[in-house]
Amino acid sequence: MLQKYRHKNNIEAGCDEAGRGCLAGPVTAAAVILPKRFSHPLLNDSKKMTEANRFLLREIIQEKALAYFVTHVTHTEIDQINILNASIRAMQLSLDQLNIPFDFILVDGNRFKLYRDIPYECVIKGDEKFMSIAAASVLAKTYRDDFMEKIHEEFPMYGWRENKGYPTKKHRQAIEKYGPSPYHRMTFNLLGDRQLELF
Numbered sequence: 766m767l768q769k770y771r772h773k774n775n776i777e778a779g780c781d782e783a784g785r786g787c788l789a790g791p792v793t794a795a796a797v798i799l800p801k802r803f804s805h806p807l808l809n810d811s812k813k814m815t816e817a818n819r820f821l822l823r824e825i826i827q828e829k830a831l832a833y834f835v836t837h838v839t840h841t842e843i844d845q846i847n848i849l850n851a852s853i854r855a856m857q858l859s860l861d862q863l864n865i866p867f868d869f870i871l872v873d874g875n876r877f878k879l880y881r882d883i884p885y886e887c888v889i890k891g892d893e894k895f896m897s898i899a900a901a902s903v904l905a906k907t908y909r910d911d912f913m914e915k916i917h918e919e920f921p922m923y924g925w926r927e928n929k930g931y932p933t934k935k936h937r938q939a940i941e942k943y944g945p946s947p948y949h950r951m952t953f954n955l956l957g958d959r960q961l962e963l964f
Contacts, residue, residue: 868883923936
């Protein structure tokens with residue numbers, strides 16, 4: 766069962782990202798501050814929810830949250846600063862845009878960087894443990910999926926509507942056949958163990 770907060774007397778912002786392991790598109794992160802009494806039976810790690818429930822929860826979270834923001838960091842910047850730094854940057858940019866003060870940050874995963882001297886805690890599988898992180902995971906996942914749906918219209922051959930940029934067999938076969946798109950992360954191993962001669 767998800768916990769409502771880590772510290773009862775803090776205003777806590779939960780952070781999570783989506784798309785870290787993808788071959789194309791941005792890494793997307795959300796920061797969310799929920800009311801202390803917020804609860805919803807469907808809320809969970811976004812990866813364990815159906816797509817319909819994720820989008821249903823997105824509307825509820827956006828309506829009920831005290832503050833939230835979602836940020837994309839592009840594939841180009843990922844190539845420049847690496848995926849870990851890009852993920853942290855996306856979370857911190859989202860924190861920048863929260864319109865109420867907060868004094869504690871809950872972060873999914875095991876890596877973060879000090880943000881404005883505000884105490885933080887990294888939580889492994891935090892989206893399965895804390896509501897604010899789970900809510901952030903829902904926002905990050907759904908907004909990134911929307912982005913991938915949009916660019917799918919430009920480059921339908923890669924199947925981004927289905928794979929969302931993750932390294933599926935069909936996605937890698939399309940990269941081998943058509944070459945990389947302008948949205949692919951060129952510092953990633955796009956073909957796995959195979960060599961791409963046109964690189």
